[in-house]
Amino acid sequence: MAVPQFTTPGVQIQELNAFPNSVVPVATAIPAFIGYTARADYKGKSYANVPVEITSLQEFLLYFGALDPSDPSGNTPLPDNQQYKPIYCVTPVGKNATQPADIVGPTGQGYYVQPDPATVYYLYNSIKLYYLNGGGTCYVVSIGEWNTTPTFKPFAPTTATPNLVNTYVSAADLQVGLNAIAQEADPTMIVIPDALLLTPGDNAKINGLVLQQCSTLMSRVGIFDLPGADDPDPTQFMNQVILPFRNAIGLNGLNYGIAYYPFLMTSVMDPEDIDFNNFGGSSKLAPILGNAPAVTALLGQMSTATYGAPPPGATTPSVTQVENALRNTLQFYQQLHDFVLNDRANVLPPSGAMAGAYTMVDDQKGVWHAPANISLVAVNDTTQKMTDALQGPLNVDAATGKSINVIRTFPGKGVVVWGARTLDGNSQDWRYVNVRRTLIMVEQSLKLAAFSYVFEPNDENTWSLVSSMLSNFLTSLWAEGALVGPTPASAFSVAVGLGVTMTPDDILNGIMRVAVKVAVSHPAEFILITIEQQQQQAG
Structure with missing residues (x-):
C-alpha cells in the first residue's frame, strides 16, 4: 500500500476495504428471438437486424406490431386480432383422395383445410406464449417484414419436404439476425421458431449455426423445435421426424442444444382472431358456403366490412358483425372456424413456451433446478400422445446421445414438460439442461468478476x-x-x-x-x- 505524503499538521483518516470484491451472478434467462415481424421500424428509425431489448408483449408491439392507419400519430399498434392474419385454404376432397377430410359439409362433401404457407410465421405467437409462461426480459431481432400477400396455394406435404415451407423465409435472413445477436452479451438462449419454415437442408444449416455460436461464446444455449412435429404420424414419427432431425443436427456443440417434441395445441389465439378474412373473403368462401339468400347477403357485406366499431350512422357493418352473423347462420362455417382455430392456428412449436418456462423456474427456484415436471400455461394438448414406450427412444439415444425432451399430457396435471436433457445425452458431464446452464452462469459470473483484477x-x-x-x-x-x-x-x-x-x-x-x-x-x-x-x- 502506498504511503501518503503529509505536508500539513493534523489528523488524517484512511479507509481500508475489509472485504474483497464480490461476484455478481449474471442473468440466466434472457432469450433472443429471431424472425419476421409485421414491421421493423419505430418512430421513423429502422430496427431491422437490430437486437431490441423488450420486457412485455406491449413493448414488442410498439417496435414490431402492425400499426393502426387511423391513428394520426402513426404509433398505435392494431388490436391483437388484426396483428397476424394467416390464410387458410378450403378445398373439396376429390373422389380418388387417399387422405380423410378435415371437415365435412352439410351435404356430405368433405374438405381439406390447410394453411397458405406464404402467410404462416411463428415468431409473434411464440413470443405471446413466452410471456404467458412466465417470460420477462428478452431480445428480439426482426429480420424483416413478413409477407402479407397470399398465394392461396394450400400446404401439400411431400417426401422431400414433409414440413410446411414458407418460400418467403430465408436462411440468409436468419443468419444475418443470428450474427447480430452474437454481438450482444446478455442473451442466454436463442429461439428461432421461424427456422421451421425453411427446407430441411436450410433448417439444419441454421440449427448448426446456432450451436456453433453457443459453443463459441459459451454463454447461451439453443432451444430447438423439430420440423414435422406439427402433425406427426403416430406410427412413423421416428423415421419421419426424429431420425431426420438427429441426422441433420450434426455432432458439434451438442451440449449447448436442447430439443423439444412435439408441437403444442395452445389457446394463444382467441376466437375473434379468426374471421372470414383468414379464408380469403367472399371470393373464396362463396363456392363452399352455398347461395342461400341469407348467405349471399353476408357474402356481399364481407368486401365492405371494416374492423372496429363502425362510426355512428354508418351503413357498412363491422367485421365482427358479419363474422358473428356467419357463425350464427351457418353451422358449417362455425365448424370451419373452430377447426382452424384449434387444429391449425393454435398449433405452435414449443420453443417459445419453454423459454418462458426456463425464466419462471430460474426466477422461482434457480437455474440449477431442471426445467421439467412443470405444466405449461395456455397449452391444452400436444400434437401426439406420448407414452413411456414412445418416449424411451427419444430420451435415451444409445447410439448418438441426441436426447429429445418430450412434452406429455398427464391426467390432473395438464400438459407437462417431461424431459431435461441436452442433445449431448451420453455425456456424464453435460447430459442435463440445468447442469449445462448452471455452469454457464458460474463461468460467466466468474469471468466478469475477474476483470477487475x-x-x-x-x-x-x-x-x-x-x-x-x-x-x-x-x-x-x-x-x-x-x-x-x-x-x-x-x-x-x-x-x-x-x-x-x-x-x-x-x-x-x-x-x-x-x-x-x-x-x-x-x-x-x-x-x-x-x-x-x-x-x-x-x-
Missing part, C-alpha cells in the same frame, strides 16, 4: 483476493443448493498460486491461472421405489 500485480496478495472472492460466491451457491456436498469444501474448490496452478513462466508471461472445480446438482431423473412386505412381528 486484470493488470493487478500477479502476486500472493492478488491471488488471495481472487481466491476469497470466488470462494465467497461459490459458498453462496452451495448454501442455495446449486452445488452438492455436506460442506463447502466438498462442493467446490478454488486453487491459484505459484506451484499450484502457475509456473514461473506463466507469471513472466502475465498469465494468472485459477482452477475452479464445482459439484453441480443433478436432477433425480429416475426414481426407483422398492417395496417389500414385512412379516408381522410377534407380541
Whole structure:
C-alpha cells in the first residue's frame, strides 16, 4: 500500500476495504428471438437486424406490431386480432383422395383445410406464449417484414419436404439476425421458431449455426423445435421426424442444444382472431358456403366490412358483425372456424413456451433446478400422445446421445414438460439442461468478476483476493443448493498460486491461472421405489 505524503499538521483518516470484491451472478434467462415481424421500424428509425431489448408483449408491439392507419400519430399498434392474419385454404376432397377430410359439409362433401404457407410465421405467437409462461426480459431481432400477400396455394406435404415451407423465409435472413445477436452479451438462449419454415437442408444449416455460436461464446444455449412435429404420424414419427432431425443436427456443440417434441395445441389465439378474412373473403368462401339468400347477403357485406366499431350512422357493418352473423347462420362455417382455430392456428412449436418456462423456474427456484415436471400455461394438448414406450427412444439415444425432451399430457396435471436433457445425452458431464446452464452462469459470473483484477500485480496478495472472492460466491451457491456436498469444501474448490496452478513462466508471461472445480446438482431423473412386505412381528 502506498504511503501518503503529509505536508500539513493534523489528523488524517484512511479507509481500508475489509472485504474483497464480490461476484455478481449474471442473468440466466434472457432469450433472443429471431424472425419476421409485421414491421421493423419505430418512430421513423429502422430496427431491422437490430437486437431490441423488450420486457412485455406491449413493448414488442410498439417496435414490431402492425400499426393502426387511423391513428394520426402513426404509433398505435392494431388490436391483437388484426396483428397476424394467416390464410387458410378450403378445398373439396376429390373422389380418388387417399387422405380423410378435415371437415365435412352439410351435404356430405368433405374438405381439406390447410394453411397458405406464404402467410404462416411463428415468431409473434411464440413470443405471446413466452410471456404467458412466465417470460420477462428478452431480445428480439426482426429480420424483416413478413409477407402479407397470399398465394392461396394450400400446404401439400411431400417426401422431400414433409414440413410446411414458407418460400418467403430465408436462411440468409436468419443468419444475418443470428450474427447480430452474437454481438450482444446478455442473451442466454436463442429461439428461432421461424427456422421451421425453411427446407430441411436450410433448417439444419441454421440449427448448426446456432450451436456453433453457443459453443463459441459459451454463454447461451439453443432451444430447438423439430420440423414435422406439427402433425406427426403416430406410427412413423421416428423415421419421419426424429431420425431426420438427429441426422441433420450434426455432432458439434451438442451440449449447448436442447430439443423439444412435439408441437403444442395452445389457446394463444382467441376466437375473434379468426374471421372470414383468414379464408380469403367472399371470393373464396362463396363456392363452399352455398347461395342461400341469407348467405349471399353476408357474402356481399364481407368486401365492405371494416374492423372496429363502425362510426355512428354508418351503413357498412363491422367485421365482427358479419363474422358473428356467419357463425350464427351457418353451422358449417362455425365448424370451419373452430377447426382452424384449434387444429391449425393454435398449433405452435414449443420453443417459445419453454423459454418462458426456463425464466419462471430460474426466477422461482434457480437455474440449477431442471426445467421439467412443470405444466405449461395456455397449452391444452400436444400434437401426439406420448407414452413411456414412445418416449424411451427419444430420451435415451444409445447410439448418438441426441436426447429429445418430450412434452406429455398427464391426467390432473395438464400438459407437462417431461424431459431435461441436452442433445449431448451420453455425456456424464453435460447430459442435463440445468447442469449445462448452471455452469454457464458460474463461468460467466466468474469471468466478469475477474476483470477487475486484470493488470493487478500477479502476486500472493492478488491471488488471495481472487481466491476469497470466488470462494465467497461459490459458498453462496452451495448454501442455495446449486452445488452438492455436506460442506463447502466438498462442493467446490478454488486453487491459484505459484506451484499450484502457475509456473514461473506463466507469471513472466502475465498469465494468472485459477482452477475452479464445482459439484453441480443433478436432477433425480429416475426414481426407483422398492417395496417389500414385512412379516408381522410377534407380541
